[in-house]
Amino acid sequence: MNVMKRIAQSALKKTLIVAMATGAMFSTQAFAAEKVYRLKLAETWGANFPIFGDATKNMAKMANEMSNGRLEIRIDSANKHKAPLGVFDMVKSGQYDMGHSGSYYWKGKVPNTLYFTSMPFGMLPAEQYAWFYYGGGMDLMNQVYSPHNLLSFPGGNTEFQMGGWFQKEINSVDDLKGLKMRIPGFAGEIMAELGAKPTNIAPGELYTALERRTIDALEWVGPSLDLRMGFHKIAPYYYTGWHEPGSELQFLVNKQVWEKLPADLQEILRISMKTAAYDMYIQAVHESGKNWASIKTEYPNVKVKDFPPEVMDALRAANDKLLKEHASQDPLAKEIQASQAAYLKEVRAWTDISTKAYLDNEAK
């Protein structure tokens, strides 16, 4: 809030108090315009975590400045609340007003949450935003979260994710058998189908787990974040991606908290979250480009590999099989899958004639 505004607000409050003291007509609603709403947000990430943590700070700053200080959002990182993968529960119960996390982290609790981050062989970031905002995705996400006293909003796209860091080369499906890998979401189920041992581990513990060989491999994000995590120092192979073509984080808001906000602050919060999400996507593109360049120059020993076609075929077959299983068990899962599949088919035909044809031609 700038200084002039503080003075103006202070003067306004004094005036109202004097007005009351002098017996002037007064409505308590007049104070509503001045009331400061203080919300607490729990994020899955550690303090000053880059990009993901920038999204929450960016959101809180926009909300504060646009509301002229009437909306104050305090961000508690994982080192504060100690429950990085407890964000869903803490916002549901009202212990926190808001959260910032990843929808697919909750699939053990609410299976249909897995569809709102990124799906293997699924949509790219812009395609998925189009599905969320113009293709029915927001409605479907709301159907999944509403019974849990939660509103969920897109929370920032990580941009296309790499396939992960591996201690040993993957030359066949056999090489996946028994492989202990940190890989969350539906991709983890696919890996399990092929004999791997998937697990999810909080971000702050990933480096140690890979270094001490608690796990043999991990996927985290891509060059935008992986280099800062230091994985290139402890694993030689970096595989290209298939499983998270455009992972969208999420903002969670407790329903009662949302409903108590005045209409203008609801809109300020909604737009601050939406813009912070878009901004994070663009920041991730930027950081990816920059860090990809530095891999090439500063870390020439990193071995960038594609999974062999045999492995890709097996991953895709397992993906299709597991999707069918989920759909057969739950009508809403079936509906979400059908919506995503139809949308992907339509939008990808356009992406192929435009972006893909252009990139192919430019690379010649």
Place this chain on the structure above:
Amino acid sequence: MNVMKRIAQSALKKTLIVAMATGAMFSTQAFAAEKVYRLKLAETWGANFPIFGDATKNMAKMANEMSNGRLEIRIDSANKHKAPLGVFDMVKSGQYDMGHSGSYYWKGKVPNTLYFTSMPFGMLPAEQYAWFYYGGGMDLMNQVYSPHNLLSFPGGNTEFQMGGWFQKEINSVDDLKGLKMRIPGFAGEIMAELGAKPTNIAPGELYTALERRTIDALEWVGPSLDLRMGFHKIAPYYYTGWHEPGSELQFLVNKQVWEKLPADLQEILRISMKTAAYDMYIQAVHESGKNWASIKTEYPNVKVKDFPPEVMDALRAANDKLLKEHASQDPLAKEIQASQAAYLKEVRAWTDISTKAYLDNEAK
């Protein structure tokens, strides 16, 4: 503004008036928080023009709701102000407070404005947003617009543009000679270099110009908007794109108008413009996918063509030659070109290992 807020504001005003009447201490600054700012925006597009016109309406609605009615933006379309390509001058002079148009429309007036829409063989939408917001693009745009009493902001991406509608097939560079084509920006200069006769025509007159053969060809946007313009009824060939891989529209704001806004309304306006721009990009992706599908089913007679390699090579050679000429005449042009070229090189290496590799693999 919702009803409760109106009541609250009304009560607040009454209270302050009573406070004044009773001789209570009063600061005029208290009223500043309540003052309604009314801005007029001129857009290049006609009334209810889809997508582009949705961006201005979306922006004005967000600004109004987030400010609780303190920021009212009236939108005048081209049929009202009658000067679709006069938006730059009208906002510069203060006749309008804001504008919505395309930066490259002003290249005849201020040559360096051409770099802030889309460049032939240039960046894709997300790459270009990354350049604007994280790669120095906003600073460079500001250097170009500031001497003209204007602030310029990204105003919505059209998504990848098609190469245009042609009355006759283009089989060689010779087929471009003498071709009268509506094609603005730098691409128009390239076409002229190869012997074509480029022109810019206001959107509302395009259909008639192509129908009456005032022009032989035109590019407008892509499937998102072209189908509604009806060009497929009057030109048989639809060429794939090369010249506008991610055209960004622009919001213009008169500098004095901006400076008079309180800090919170500046932030509300800035975020409303930014979000409306991102939203338009995603809406354009959605509409492109939908309309591309309908071309395939409803208009099977449209002949979708690629320019032959000979023509593409000539276009690229002309592009490189003309860029060098512009750079040699103006140090700022040289600086902008260098910034864009360096950014494109870095970010495209990442796009190729991520998006392109993924799309290539998925298309197999």
